[in-house]
Amino acid sequence: MKKRKLEIAVISDVHLGTHGCSADELLTYLSSIDPQMLILNGEIIDAQFFKENTTPLAHLNVINKIASMVSKGTKVFYITGGLDDMSSDSTITAFEGIKFCEKLVLNLNGKKTWFFHGDILNTPLPHLRWIAKLGSPGYKMLYAINTGAKWLFKNYKKEKYLIFGKMKKNKEAGLKYILDFERAVSVLAIENDVDCVVCGHTHQPKKQYVETSKGSTLYLNSGDWLKNMTALEYSFNRWKLYRYRNDKLTPFFADVVLKDMDMSQLIASVGQKAS
Numbered sequence: 001m002k003k004r005k006l007e008i009a010v011i012s013d014v015h016l017g018t019h020g021c022s023a024d025e026l027l028t029y030l031s032s033i034d035p036q037m038l039i040l041n042g043e044i045i046d047a048q049f050f051k052e053n054t055t056p057l058a059h060l061n062v063i064n065k066i067a068s069m070v071s072k073g074t075k076v077f078y079i080t081g082g083l084d085d086m087s088s089d090s091t092i093t094a095f096e097g098i099k100f101c102e103k104l105v106l107n108l109n110g111k112k113t114w115f116f117h118g119d120i121l122n123t124p125l126p127h128l129r130w131i132a133k134l135g136s137p138g139y140k141m142l143y144a145i146n147t148g149a150k151w152l153f154k155n156y157k158k159e160k161y162l163i164f165g166k167m168k169k170n171k172e173a174g175l176k177y178i179l180d181f182e183r184a185v186s187v188l189a190i191e192n193d194v195d196c197v198v199c200g201h202t203h204q205p206k207k208q209y210v211e212t213s214k215g216s217t218l219y220l221n222s223g224d225w226l227k228n229m230t231a232l233e234y235s236f237n238r239w240k241l242y243r244y245r246n247d248k249l250t251p252f253f254a255d256v257v258l259k260d261m262d263m264s265q266l267i268a269s270v271g272q273k274a275s
Contacts (some may be wrong), residue, residue: 003034008108008234012041012081012117012200013224016059020226021046023058025244029231030065038066038074039104042081042117043202063095070097077104081117081200109237111195118185118201172250178202182219185211189217196220196239198232205230207241 015021070076076098103116181202189197190210196218205223209216220239223230229244 001033006033006035006233006235008037008039008232009033009035010039010115010198010220010222010232010234011225012222013226014040014044015046015224015226016044016061016062017046017055018226021059022225022229022244023056023062025229026225027058027062027065029229029242030062030069033233034049035069035074035233038069038076039077039115039198040066040078040098041115041198042079042119043200044078044081053140066098069094070095075099077101077115079115079117081119102261108196108234112193113196113198114189114192114194115198118181118199178204180219182206183207183210186217186219187212189219190215192275199220200224203228205241205243207239232264 009028014023014026016023022170055245066076076095078095078098078100080100080102083243103114105252106115176200185199187210190212191214193215194217199221200222202221203224203226204221205228206219206221208219210219218239220232220241222232233240233242
């Protein structure tokens, strides 16, 4: 079956290793497209759950599929999120050829497009968000502060500051957080002269234009592969929000036989940072 050719595909919040991950559906989706670039926009692997003898085969097949796409010429960027638990310069056997980064900025048809996961604005020290308005130096400073704060919270066994926890405890407060997050990201993009900002983190797929007195930006969120099963696609100078349930017009299947591999070695190489 012929694949859909795309310039860019973006997925985020897959959470490989967790029971809620829709790995089979994601594998079907990845097998249906032929992108020039694939952007993994954070929390693809939930490192704390990705362990030997507990990770389903379907989850490992997703990793193998991405590796296969790399070998066939797709440029793949892995933007790390809070649960990925790996440094930007990690060399992981299973992801050979993939570039790890904290954020990515591309010029798409003359439009400055900023990709980052978004959890950096979910810092336990939210009053410091204004630092990111300083541009690239401010972003790096906030990233360092946020990383240090997370380390302290982790080592002192404080409750993780996650949007899922907010939603479970208080749905209304969780929805307000999401709206506040979308607004904060959009304002930050406008103040840094970014035409389009692409996030994950909230698990809420979204495409909307935001305008303030200082300008406007296109806010995009790729959603997740737990509940929504969504992705972002870019071709012909426009963005589309792909919804697996609605846009899968015909069934796609893995187009190649996944090669035999040493699963124990694969799991160990991916999960080594989680220990």
